[in-house]
Amino acid sequence: ATAATAAAAAAATATVSGPTAGPAGSPRPVDAVRCEAVTRFYRSAAGETHALRGVDARFAPGSVSCVVGPSGSGKSSLLAVLALREVPDGGQVWLDGRATVPGTGADRRRWRRRTVAWVPQRATHALLPHLTAAEHVAAVARLRGARVDADDVLEEVGLGPRRHARPGRMSGGEQQRLAVVLAGVGDPPVVVADEPTAELDDEAAALVLARLRRSAAAGACVVVSTHDARVTAAVDRVLLLRHGVLSTDARQGGGAETVLDSTGRLQLPPDALALFPDGRAVVVVADGEVRLRPPAGPS
Numbered sequence: 001a002t003a004a005t006a007a008a009a010a011a012a013t014a015t016v017s018g019p020t021a022g023p024a025g026s027p028r029p030v031d032a033v034r035c036e037a038v039t040r041f042y043r044s045a046a047g048e049t050h051a052l053r054g055v056d057a058r059f060a061p062g063s064v065s066c067v068v069g070p071s072g073s074g075k076s077s078l079l080a081v082l083a084l085r086e087v088p089d090g091g092q093v094w095l096d097g098r099a100t101v102p103g104t105g106a107d108r109r110r111w112r113r114r115t116v117a118w119v120p121q122r123a124t125h126a127l128l129p130h131l132t133a134a135e136h137v138a139a140v141a142r143l144r145g146a147r148v149d150a151d152d153v154l155e156e157v158g159l160g161p162r163r164h165a166r167p168g169r170m171s172g173g174e175q176q177r178l179a180v181v182l183a184g185v186g187d188p189p190v191v192v193a194d195e196p197t198a199e200l201d202d203e204a205a206a207l208v209l210a211r212l213r214r215s216a217a218a219g220a221c222v223v224v225s226t227h228d229a230r231v232t233a234a235v236d237r238v239l240l241l242r243h244g245v246l247s248t249d250a251r252q253g254g255g256a257e258t259v260l261d262s263t264g265r266l267q268l269p270p271d272a273l274a275l276f277p278d279g280r281a282v283v284v285v286a287d288g289e290v291r292l293r294p295p296a297g298p299s
């Protein structure tokens with residue numbers, strides 16, 4: 001019970017952490033990206049949708065994190081905020097310890113050019129119809145002040161033979177691979193990719209994942225959203241988003257959002273157990289929180 005309590009306490013700490021400091025006495029933050037109390041809502045004729053309901057998260061340099069959750073749980077909304085594509089309605093996002101909200105338009109453009117690379121869910125949104133694949137690489141390299149060999153870069157994701165193709169003549173998967181490889185050009189410190197393997201077969205998905213891992217190995221903080229088990233198996237951390245609320249690492253005991261109903265029965269989201277080995281989890285109650293953790297292995 002003590003170990004379970006400790007695991008639950010650790011999980012709780014991870015979800016609600018405050019500002020990050022470096023080593024004792026050092027004011028230097030260690031998170032590449034951190035967000036706190038982030039909210040996002042959309043208004044339409046049908047009413048208001050609360051896509052994010054107070055998300056706290058921290059992302060370290062040199063790591064690949066992924067955000068999973070059902071369709072409509074807010075993954076794209078969160079990633080767009082982390083990539084500074086959208087301004088949250090509430091809360092704060094720090095890049096390397098600098099607050100970005102509200103930020104001026106010029107600040108945000110500078111950060112987006114040099115600091116945060118973005119791979120949108122629809123790759124065409126990252127591509128220009130009149131540029132070939134090689135010209136895209138050259139244009140991004142110029143923008144980020146990097147020197148790269150476009151052919152080498154394209155080879156990394158199997159696009160060498162397509163170097164002279166424009167997006168209109170590429171398949172969805174080729175466009176997606178191009179968008180991912182462009183994100184890594186010049187080694188930006190943060191790479192945010194919304195479902196980067198959605199259109200890819202196993203071979204292409206492996207190339208994309210290897211590319212993202214190389215960005216992390218070069219020190220980047222990589223954050224992706226996914227529905228793809230090939231991705232969750234290859235990342236350092238999996239965060240679960242449900243109804244705009246983020247849990248801590250789903251594989252390390254943070255588990256899924258769980259609530260007790262008015263009769264005291266535990267209500268689990270339908271797919272919660274799918275996150276755990278063999279679909280089995282242990283329920284832990286500690287510090288006012290109900291959480292799931294993987295069953296202990298054989299001792």
Ligand SMILES: Nc1ncnc2c1ncn2[C@@H]1O[C@H](COP(=O)(O)OP(=O)(O)OP(=O)(O)O)[C@@H](O)[C@H]1O
Nearest residue numbers: 042043044049051070071072073074075076077078
């Ligand atoms: N521009 C918008 N206007 C109105 N509602 C929106 C808008 N964008 C997103 N939403 C709503 O916000 C909620 C979260 O959407 P979001 O796209 O962030 O979810 P998601 O987890 O990325 O979904 P998916 O896995 O299907 O891509 C959904 O209910 C969605 O309908």
